[in-house]
Amino acid sequence: MGTRNLLFVMVMALAFAGSLFGGLGEEIQIACSISLARMGLLMSLSQVGSFVSFLTLPLLARKLSSYSLLVIGILSSSVTLLGMGLSRTASVFGLFFLLNALGGYLYGTSNIMVLINVDRPRMKTNIPLMHLTYSIASIFSGYYITFLKQNTWYHGYVQMAVIYLVMGTLFILYKPAGIDRWEQRKDQKLSDSFSLLKNKAFMKYLIFLILANAVEYCNAVYPLLAITALHAAGAREVGLAIIIIHFGSTLSRLAAIPMLKKGFSAHRMLVSLCLVSMLGLIGFFLSSNLLWAYVSLALMGLGMGAVNPVSQVLELSSWPSDLLQLANIRSMGSTLGRIGMPLAVGFVISSFSISASFLLLALSMGLAALFLLTSKAKPASC
Secondary structure, three states: OOHHHHHHHHHHHHHHHHOHHHHOHHHHHHHHOOOHHHHHHHHHHHHHHHHHHHHHHHHHHOOOOHHHHHHHHHHHHHHHHHHHHHOOOHHHHHHHHHHHHHHHHHHHHHHHHHHHHHOHHHHHHHHHHHHHHHHHHHHHHHHHHHHHHHOOOOHHHHHHHHHHHHHHHHHHHOOOOOHHHOOOOOOOOHHHHHHHHHOHHHHHHHHHHHHHHHHHHHHOOHHHHHHHHHHOOOHHHHHHHHHHHHHHHHHHHHHHHHHHHOOOOHHHHHHHHHHHHHHHHHHHHHOOOHHHHHHHHHHHHHHHOOHHHHHHHHHHHHOOOOHHHHHHHHHHHHHHHHHHHHHHHHHHHHHOOOOHHHHHHHHHHHHHHHHHHHOOOOOOOO
16 A cells, blocks of 8 residues: 555545534533633634644654654544543643644644655645545535534544544555655754745745635634524534535635646636635625525635645745745644634624624635735746
């Protein structure tokens, strides 16, 4: 079994595990006595683990290969998923949620690095294809969430913990040859691991990434909580909502692959995606019934779906000199946004309403588009 195939299977498992918190939010709130406003605080605090990983990754990368970091991330996530499933208080669940973010950061940062190293000639096809695989798996995760909501919610966390353990073991058993030649970083200065932060064009682009990824993070949770609170959605309706948003995301990523191969501008594609996402968020803010909310969810998925794969292709073409630094700073940017945005959303919910939070997210996507337009990232021909 090739490493590339294992990476694609793992991203399917990630899609199912990633749907648990948002899809089972109501059950988690009841079981662990967590209010809707505190869910936002929990999401922000969990990113402290990611921030710790960001600071320590350059040091770890001098001792360990990206493949080793990948395996560590998967196995540690297995433990934390099990802990989340067994938790019955807000503090214990929050602790494992934080630790899960730490392990998830190691996996998420190393995943693309390993994919590039095992199949570099097809890099610009494999990256969008991996995101597409995630979207397709996420569609089916909606049925899984419906099943869990109708039965025992915490079984999902236990089952995902077992799957992560199996996948981590397979990565160990099928370790590819030549890993030591992938990265030579032992003599690199620590300051070189953050040199891109001195690039003004990159900083503007990074602000775009921070905002866009923060909105995507919130889109995985708050729309599902909103349709429950505003439209009295049950298990089937929430499951359908997950399917709809990921179906839109899948279409977006499916369209991105041939467009990039034909030489479409990744920069222009990203601006267009931001505008579609804004339209979906505004539509959700204005939705007066479940049908209109579903249409808005489809637009949100269509807009956000291809943002990550297209932006990764743009990055690799514009700043190709240090892939690990790029992956780490990208993940750091996502972490900062995921700390701040849920807090802002929680404040809006407490002060106004849950529907008003989607107006905040729409404005954030508009601001992200403005920073993207002012950046000077110039990708090579795809």
